[in-house]
Amino acid sequence: MANEEHLGRKPLHVLEKIRENLERLNDKMEVMIELQKHGRKDIQQPLADAPLDVMTLLSMPDHLRKTAMTVCRVGRATADEVAQHTHRARAVESAYLNQLVIMGHLKKERKGRKAYFFVEREAKG
Amino acid sequence: MTAMAKIIAVHSYKGGTGKTLLSVNLAATFAKRGKKVCLFDLDFRAPSLATLLKVEKSDHWLNDYLNGTCEIDKVLIDFSPKVGSTEKLFVGLANPATEAIRDMSGKDRKWEMRALGRLLALRDSLLADMHFDYLIFDTSPGLQYSSINAIVSADLVLVATTFDRSDVDGTKRMLRELYDLFEKKTEVVLNKVLDAAKSRKLEIEEKTKDIYQAPLLGVVPCFCDILRAEGSIVFAHEKPDHPFTRILDEMASEIEKT
Numbered sequence: 001m002a003n004e005e006h007l008g009r010k011p012l013h014v015l016e017k018i019r020e021n022l023e024r025l026n027d028k029m030e031v032m033i034e035l036q037k038h039g040r041k042d043i044q045q046p047l048a049d050a051p052l053d054v055m056t057l058l059s060m061p062d063h064l065r066k067t068a069m070t071v072c073r074v075g076r077a078t079a080d081e082v083a084q085h086t087h088r089a090r091a092v093e094s095a096y097l098n099q100l101v102i103m104g105h106l107k108k109e110r111k112g113r114k115a116y117f118f119v120e121r122e123a124k125g
Numbered sequence: 126m127t128a129m130a131k132i133i134a135v136h137s138y139k140g141g142t143g144k145t146l147l148s149v150n151l152a153a154t155f156a157k158r159g160k161k162v163c164l165f166d167l168d169f170r171a172p173s174l175a176t177l178l179k180v181e182k183s184d185h186w187l188n189d190y191l192n193g194t195c196e197i198d199k200v201l202i203d204f205s206p207k208v209g210s211t212e213k214l215f216v217g218l219a220n221p222a223t224e225a226i227r228d229m230s231g232k233d234r235k236w237e238m239r240a241l242g243r244l245l246a247l248r249d250s251l252l253a254d255m256h257f258d259y260l261i262f263d264t265s266p267g268l269q270y271s272s273i274n275a276i277v278s279a280d281l282v283l284v285a286t287t288f289d290r291s292d293v294d295g296t297k298r299m300l301r302e303l304y305d306l307f308e309k310k311t312e313v314v315l316n317k318v319l320d321a322a323k324s325r326k327l328e329i330e331e332k333t334k335d336i337y338q339a340p341l342l343g344v345v346p347c348f349c350d351i352l353r354a355e356g357s358i359v360f361a362h363e364k365p366d367h368p369f370t371r372i373l374d375e376m377a378s379e380i381e382k383t
Contacts, residue, residue, distance in 0.1 A: 053238040054273040058306060065306065072277070073245060121242040 020110075027098055027115070050104035052119050067096040071106060076118040132248065133380070134262040134279035136272055138295030142285040143316040145173050146351065148263035151283075153361035154373045156205075156212040158381075160258035163201060163215040163251060167275045168265040169229035172219035177356050178204065186220035188229060191240040197250050208362045215257075229271075237270045244278040267295075268303070276304065281380065282311045283342060288318065293336060300339055310383070312342035314376070321346035343376045345369065 050056065052072065057065055070085045071077055079094035086093060097117045100106040107120045135148045145168075152164040165187060166174035175183075185199040197217070204214045220226075232240070251257045262279060264272040276282055282304055286296045296313075304311040315333050321344060333341050348369055351360070360369050 051234040051238040053234045054241060054270065054277055055234070055237075057277070058273070058303070062306070066308075069277070069307065072241065075245075119238070119242065121239045 019113075023113070023115075027094065033095060049120070052105040056105065064096055064100060067093060068100055068105060071097070071100075071117055072119060076116050078114050078116055082117070131258070131281060131380070132252070132260045132262070132279045133281045133283060134264055134272075134275040135283045135285060136264045136276060136299075137266050137285040137292075138299050139287075139289070139292045140171075140266045142266070142287055142292065143314075143345070144266070144285045145177065145263050146356070147283065147285055147314060147316070147345075148261050149174070149177065149359055150361040150369070150373050151377065152214060152259070152261045153208055153212075153359050154370075154377045155259050155261075156208060156214040157361060158377060159211075161213040161215075161256060162259045162261065163217060163257050164261045165217040165263065166219040167262050167271050169219045169271050170226060170265055170269070172221040172226070173356075174216060174263060175218045175221045178216060178218075180216075180218060183218060183220075186225070187217045188220045188225055190217070191243055193239065193243065197247060198255075208359070232270070237274065240271070241274045241277060244274050247278070268299075273303070276309060277307055280310065281383070282309045284311060284313050284339075285316050286313060286337075287316055297337060300337055312340050312379075313337050314343050314345065315341065316345045317347045318344055319347050342379055343372055345372055 052068060057068055057072075060068060066086050066088075067082060070082050074081060074085065079090050079097055082097065083090040083093040097106060098108070101108045101117065105119070106117045109116050109118070133151075135144045135151070137144050148164060152162045155162045164174070166172050167187070169188065175181075180202065183200075183202065185195045187200055189195045190197050190200045200217045201215045202218065204216050205212050208214050219229075247260060251260055262275040264275045266272070284296060284300070284304075286292055300311060313333060315329070318329060321329065326344070329344055330341055333344070346368070348367075350364075350367065351369060354360075358364065360367050361373055364370055
């Protein structure tokens with residue numbers, strides 16, 4: 001009881017921070033599971049920008065191409081939105097999207113509770 | 126976006142299979158049916174629509190839109206008055222100047238990625254905002270960046286092919302290794318068919334379906350009139366009673382059904 005009261009007095013932002021960190025941890029776990037499934041234990045850090053052009057799309061494994069094509073068409077999407085287009089589970093799409101981020105094909109941006117994935121098309125500099 | 130709105134890419138494995146003839150006449154056919162249509166020349170290595178439609182100068186080309194130096198409305202040329210007062214036909218042309226062709230041949234992967242983004246954006250700008258019913262992409266043959274960008278952006282790919290052996294083999298490979306990978310709805314148009322008498326129609330249709338294992342949209346016989354016209358006639362507009370025009374009309378009906 002004393003604990004609950006103590007927790008209630010904790011500033012909300014601390015709890016928010018914990019939730020964000022848990023979500024990040026979840027993202028990373030999904031990526032690791034996906035990488036292990038496809039035997040890509042070697043890729044741990046995001047690669048430098050790798051343009052998502054049509055030749056790259058053509059050379060991708062089918063499961064990733066479907067996800068990448070959906071982001072290309074939609075422009076900017078959460079794992080949930082991609083899953084609605086591909087009719088696959090959100091967790092599966094989340095793993096594929098994070099894998100595409102690691103491969104340098106997609107960018108990821110957090111806005112509050114949601115993670116958005118997109119193709120960075122505009123030229124830098 | 127209306128439910129009927131569509132982006133159609135006309136593609137082939139080899140050159141000379143009739144992509145441009147098919148694209149121009151299909152666009153004119155849809156326009157005659159009251160649809161608002163835009164025809165694009167995406168063959169930047171060998172642009173042909175500017176010559177075919179006798180456009181010598183343009184302030185903005187499709188090249189400029191893909192380069193990000195202008196918006197798509199600047200590129201569109203209203204062809205409606207030339208085909209009929211009630212028809213709504215627009216064109217977006219590739220720049221036929223040698224320098225422009227050289228420039229487009231030297232683009233890198235990042236540019237091609239941005240070009241894909243700009244082609245995909247036409248769905249919003251032209252279909253949704255400007256209420257076009259059909260966008261038709263006339264592409265370059267084979268596995269060129271511009272063609273694959275067009276295929277990825279399209280709802281339907283029309284594959285123009287002939288019974289030429291190398292074309293058949295290449296088209297079969299593309300069906301399996303290109304259109305299928307992008308999960309594109311694909312229809313075959315068999316062109317330049319010799320001896321396409323009505324009695325052989327079923328035989329030709331079965332042979333084509335058997336070879337390609339893909340739906341057949343239409344069979345176009347080898348018409349001497351088309352060769353004689355030397356690309357200067359839009360049959361769908363100028364020869365409404367020609368058998369080719371009738372075949373195009375049937376194809377348009379099939380596309381509208383899907």
